[in-house]
Amino acid sequence: MEQAVRADARRNRARLVEAARRLFAEVGIEAASMNDVARRAGVGPGTLWRHFPNKEALIAEVVGESLDELAELADELRAAGAPDGVRRWTSALLQHIASYRGLAASLAHASDDLLAGRCVASEQALARLVEHARGTGELRADVTGPDVSRLTTAVAWAAEAAGGPQAAKRLLDLVFSGLTDRAECPP
Amino acid sequence: MEQAVRADARRNRARLVEAARRLFAEVGIEAASMNDVARRAGVGPGTLWRHFPNKEALIAEVVGESLDELAELADELRAAGAPDGVRRWTSALLQHIASYRGLAASLAHASDDLLAGRCVASEQALARLVEHARGTGELRADVTGPDVSRLTTAVAWAAEAAGGPQAAKRLLDLVFSGLTDRAECPP
């Protein structure tokens, strides 16, 4: 029997994640310190560090589910053959990043496996969607998954710094018109 | 007579700026702490804070000249009527931001007058250039100065996080093709 996880440990872990989620939402990911999270959860700092080896692991736990959903969404859009699949996926990514201030930076600089791994998974799903979209003509033939991912994250970051959600939409529109096939001119 | 600035004060200030410049270049703007800069310059922390009320003011001193040059460049390109003026200006901005790791974030989040003011000056010059470029057809008619500024900074930020200078060029190419007038289709 390996089920040696104690009840108080499970409770503490749940409390920590919930405290992190709230603090991230209130003050942003960057401004929320590990000690703050622990205090908010009512445990000592050591307990937080025992459950999560670093801040990125904590972020991964808080936003991981959403990242998984984005990966699923990419596959769904591809399977459904939506003609504006990539466009819709990038909107979803934009919306997700907007849910916590500082998340764009966290994702872009992810170095811990727990966070970076989940990013990779959703980026692979995006790559498949992009591949498909080049076939349907939604995207120019030379556009890659990383192109789309980087530009969308960049737009989210810029909009967070200035302009807010409206700016995000505006900038994504501009970027996207560059990724789209030019209007074909019949001779 | 108002020239009450002591010789040692002038020397200390120069040393501080030089120390900051080097430290920013070595470890990046974010990782360079104020205490590090003071130590490196061989003065006490208090002396640094006396000369610069906050870190942004120090950054402004280090990169201010380059920002001023970017403003001048915008006006020159406009005066010269270069057909690819905006494109060349954005390349210059990209290159400038690449000179210190973390500079994109510093510029985007500038809140202190000493830094934000210099950003505004160069953005106003860019706005004039963009206005002109819409006339020549380099840019779509609805593209604004802030559009160009935000997207270029965003690209610089993304490339810093992953991909480096080549990625920066690639992403800027993609973005720019979205800002450019569509190839006109004669009926």
Next chain:
DNA sequence: ACCTGAACACCGTTCAAGT
């Protein structure tokens, strides 16, 4: 007028001591 450096509250991180 300017510099010094000790001081304060804080942060990330660790670890001996407990149960």
Next chain:
DNA sequence: ACCTGAACACCGTTCAAGT
């Protein structure tokens, strides 16, 4: 097996004391 909380080195920032 897990939690606690003191502890360390650090950071941003201030300020009394010096010259």
